[in-house]
Amino acid sequence: MPDIFGFFGIAAVLVMIIGFYSILVSQNLIRTLIGMEILTKSVTLLIILAGYLTHKMGLAQAMAITLIIIEVALTVVAVGIVLCIFRNENNVDAANLRDLKG
Amino acid sequence: MTDEQLHIIEAISLAVMVLLALWSVMTTFLLRAVVGLALTSALVATLMFLLGAPMAAVFELSVCAGLIPAIFLSAISITRRQTALTMVVETKEQIKQFWFLPVLVIMAGVAMTQVHVPQLAVRLAGVPDQDVREVLWNLRHLDLLGQIIILLGGAFGVVALVRGVQK
Numbered sequence: 001m002p003d004i005f006g007f008f009g010i011a012a013v014l015v016m017i018i019g020f021y022s023i024l025v026s027q028n029l030i031r032t033l034i035g036m037e038i039l040t041k042s043v044t045l046l047i048i049l050a051g052y053l054t055h056k057m058g059l060a061q062a063m064a065i066t067l068i069i070i071e072v073a074l075t076v077v078a079v080g081i082v083l084c085i086f087r088n089e090n091n092v093d094a095a096n097l098r099d100l101k102g
Numbered sequence: 103m104t105d106e107q108l109h110i111i112e113a114i115s116l117a118v119m120v121l122l123a124l125w126s127v128m129t130t131f132l133l134r135a136v137v138g139l140a141l142t143s144a145l146v147a148t149l150m151f152l153l154g155a156p157m158a159a160v161f162e163l164s165v166c167a168g169l170i171p172a173i174f175l176s177a178i179s180i181t182r183r184q185t186a187l188t189m190v191v192e193t194k195e196q197i198k199q200f201w202f203l204p205v206l207v208i209m210a211g212v213a214m215t216q217v218h219v220p221q222l223a224v225r226l227a228g229v230p231d232q233d234v235r236e237v238l239w240n241l242r243h244l245d246l247l248g249q250i251i252i253l254l255g256g257a258f259g260v261v262a263l264v265r266g267v268q269k
Contacts, residue, residue: 004109013117015123021203022127034135038123041146050152062233062242064158069249073256079177086181
């Protein structure tokens with residue numbers, strides 16, 4: 001039976017799998033973005049866990065803060081793209097996006 | 103608080119975090135999915151506090167449990183044209199198609215509890231443990247510059263996208 005830090009790792013991996021599942025299964029673009037956010041949560045938790053186990057919490061926190069800021073920028077741009085798609089196609093269903101030009 | 107009590111709180115928080123993430127993905131309504139995401143982020147922030155990472159926990163709580171759900175809610179309010187019934191029907195079809203994936207996840211989780219997870223033996227060469235503020239300002243100053251550029255790029259990108267649509 002693993003110790004508590006094993007449970008941390010297992011829980012983070014399960015959340016990562018859940019995020020991947022949402023990205024793979026969802027046709028709604030907003031739900032896909034939510035899956036990507038959930039995936040990032042697990043990565044952030046694993047970085048902090050690695051920092052705790054290696055006693056490098058300062059570096060781990062710096063990495064986690066960097067990751068959170070990049071996640072925000074990514075989310076904002078991705079939501080902007082989804083809104084543009086909605087204004088052109090009037091829906092956010094990935095299955096209906098078949099009008100590629102070029 | 104004893105170590106055992108702390109471990110119990112951590113174990114319960116981990117289990118609730120996984121369940122909330124699962125609920126956020128499996129629920130048929132987008133608003134509930136966003137609420138589940140916010141609650142998952144709040145629990146991740148709690149776990150970060152318990153692991154001794156208060157600054158990262160504050161960022162996680164304020165940004166990922168506050169700002170990002172607000173962005174999603176505004177996007178949902180703008181794009182919500184489908185009726186609730188249509189969304190429920192489509193989500194039920196998807197769940198039928200990929201019913202085996204959550205079962206695989208649960209089986210993988212149970213199997214992993216039987217495996218001995220070895221302790222990490224990673225060594226970071228030549229980096230003494232410092233305060234996160236010293237690390238960000240002295241050691242990772244290029245990361246700070248990168249973060250500023252990414253934030254500005256994201257802001258200008260969104261402005262450009264919105265302007266292009268309006269034309």
